[in-house]
Amino acid sequence: MPEKKELLTGNDVVLKAAVLAGANYFAGYPITPSTEIMSGWAKLAARDKTLEFLQTEDEIAAGMATIGGLLAGKKAWTVTAGVGHVLIQDPMVLAETLSLPFVMYVGQRGGPSTGTVIYSQQELNLARYGGNSEGLRVVYAPSNIQELFEITQKAFHTAWRYRIPTIILGDGYLTKTLSPVDTSKALPQEKAEPYFLNGEVKNLRNCFSREDELAEHLNILFAKYAAMSRQIVESESYKTNDAKVVVFAWGTVGFAAKVAVTNLRKNGKRVGLFRPITMRPFDDKSAIKAVKKANKILIAESSGGQFGRIVRETLSQTTKAEYTRLYKPAEGITPEEIEEKLSEML
Amino acid sequence: MNNQNITKVIVAGEGGQGVQSIAHILTKAAFAAGLNVSFLPNYGVEQRGGVSLGFIQFGKGIIGFPKFSQADILLVMRDRAIERTKRYIGSNTLYIYDSDLIKADQLSDIYVQKLPISATSTANQKLDPKVFNIILLGAIVAECGLIKDKFIESEIDNNFADKYKIKPQFKYLNKKAFEIGKKLTKEVYR
Numbered sequence: 001m002p003e004k005k006e007l008l009t010g011n012d013v014v015l016k017a018a019v020l021a022g023a024n025y026f027a028g029y030p031i032t033p034s035t036e037i038m039s040g041w042a043k044l045a046a047r048d049k050t051l052e053f054l055q056t057e058d059e060i061a062a063g064m065a066t067i068g069g070l071l072a073g074k075k076a077w078t079v080t081a082g083v084g085h086v087l088i089q090d091p092m093v094l095a096e097t098l099s100l101p102f103v104m105y106v107g108q109r110g111g112p113s114t115g116t117v118i119y120s121q122q123e124l125n126l127a128r129y130g131g132n133s134e135g136l137r138v139v140y141a142p143s144n145i146q147e148l149f150e151i152t153q154k155a156f157h158t159a160w161r162y163r164i165p166t167i168i169l170g171d172g173y174l175t176k177t178l179s180p181v182d183t184s185k186a187l188p189q190e191k192a193e194p195y196f197l198n199g200e201v202k203n204l205r206n207c208f209s210r211e212d213e214l215a216e217h218l219n220i221l222f223a224k225y226a227a228m229s230r231q232i233v234e235s236e237s238y239k240t241n242d243a244k245v246v247v248f249a250w251g252t253v254g255f256a257a258k259v260a261v262t263n264l265r266k267n268g269k270r271v272g273l274f275r276p277i278t279m280r281p282f283d284d285k286s287a288i289k290a291v292k293k294a295n296k297i298l299i300a301e302s303s304g305g306q307f308g309r310i311v312r313e314t315l316s317q318t319t320k321a322e323y324t325r326l327y328k329p330a331e332g333i334t335p336e337e338i339e340e341k342l343s344e345m346l
Numbered sequence: 347m348n349n350q351n352i353t354k355v356i357v358a359g360e361g362g363q364g365v366q367s368i369a370h371i372l373t374k375a376a377f378a379a380g381l382n383v384s385f386l387p388n389y390g391v392e393q394r395g396g397v398s399l400g401f402i403q404f405g406k407g408i409i410g411f412p413k414f415s416q417a418d419i420l421l422v423m424r425d426r427a428i429e430r431t432k433r434y435i436g437s438n439t440l441y442i443y444d445s446d447l448i449k450a451d452q453l454s455d456i457y458v459q460k461l462p463i464s465a466t467s468t469a470n471q472k473l474d475p476k477v478f479n480i481i482l483l484g485a486i487v488a489e490c491g492l493i494k495d496k497f498i499e500s501e502i503d504n505n506f507a508d509k510y511k512i513k514p515q516f517k518y519l520n521k522k523a524f525e526i527g528k529k530l531t532k533e534v535y536r
């Protein structure tokens with residue numbers, strides 16, 4: 001198909017991608033900066049009888065209704081943000097222990113608590129390990145609006161292929177920005193099937209009588225997760241082969257860092273970028289490889305160190321490079337700021 | 347990825363002043379004119395009263411990232427947005443403001459080229475108080491000189507199409523406000 005660029009917000013893009021991926025059931029509760037995805041779905045569902053919509057009383061109910069949809073064989077999904085993301089972690093861990101293809105877009109906003117309404121990178125811990133989770137879920141982090149379109153589709157594929165809860169972790173910079181996007185390319189998808197057929201008896205358990213019973217259940221899930229990780233783990237190493245300074249950044253900040261690295265490379269500066277695309281599982285091998293020639297590492301993120309802790313744990317005892325932190329909790333980081341910081345470090 | 351062929355505009359004011367509306371119009375008109383565009387809104391939890399910002403970029407070059415550190419044109423529509431936007435001023439920033447709502451001495455510590463536009467009083471006296479923001483949009487369009495009037499006019503009409511159904515006179519008022527805004531920029535002594 002030829003490239004077709006439309007002027008869209010990221011919220012429009014998430015909605016388009018979900019429909020293209022075959023989503024046909026949505027339960028949710030509105031919250032900025034992601035509300036327009038739900039209201040957009042409601043408008044579509046009013047016209048198209050194959051799409052179902054339920055606005056619930058809160059995000060716990062939204063997640064539970066999404067699970068109901070999945071069990072009935074619907075490609076169910078939901079969208080939330082901020083404090084709604086906190087509540088929905090309860091149904092999320094239910095989906096985790098039942099290995100359900102629960103797809104959720106999260107638009108991070110400032111925190112703790114109500115915080116601000118547009119942007120932050122402070123929901124990373126929550127997305128990776130929220131609730132009493134063991135991290136048996138996939139977390140994708142798109143860095144720009146075009147990638148958001150592809151990754152949202154990919155999330156549905158991963159969720160149904162491996163039967164695993166999958167989060168697309170964005171923010172309001174991604175989904176409130178209005179810019180041209182090509183939305184012509186559809187990615188392949190798996191078919192949805194009902195978990196229960198008429199008359200069939202099946203016991204999906206989230207409650208166990210004995211410790212060893214639960215441990216056995218979890219060990220199976222961990223083994224499945226490890227096998228899946230090798231198939232789906234993703235990252236971008238940009239100009240890292242000979243880089244003396246490597247910036248680690250993800251999501252929106254990852255894109256700002258790419259702009260900064262591109263500009264510095266034009267002047268022959270040996271800088272590079274490592275950007276995880278799956279925040280869980282994390283691409284440890286590529287991260288370690290990306291800093292082979294580096295003597296300095298910059299960690300840039302819009303949080304007080306949620307990402308930095310993952311980076312330092314991943315790289316511990318594999319590099320002697322010195323760390324510099326550009327932590328701006330709840331604030332945006334521009335390419336100019338990263339460029340300036342990298343220049344100081346060179 | 348960042349380059350000189352991109353104009354960076356920040357529109358700043360109070361929630362309810364139409365900051366997001368004029369940012370939308372500008373972005374859509376630039377897109378219709380065949381330029382690369384990006385518009386990132388930023389505001390607080392308030393429906394009214396908080397500071398509302400729009401980061402807009404357009405031009406023939408490639409746009410790398412939706413937010414930026416320095417604006418080429420900064421429009422400040424209300425005094426409470428003065429402090430919030432100081433960090434986006436660079437030595438070449440053109441500072442456009444509504445001189446009816448902001449007095450020159452409130453900007454005494456801002457050392458860049460300024461363009462005072464008496465949007466509120468002009469709208470009140472000649473048109474309708476509501477269209478003061480379209481006067482300011484006219485000032486931005488005249489200063490950046492990249493987007494033909496027909497694109498802006500058509501996006502103004504698209505944006506307010508629902509309103510025109512109830513108050514058809516606003517089509518005329520908006521058109522006039524846009525023309526006056528462009529004209530006022532030429533009358534300012536620099």
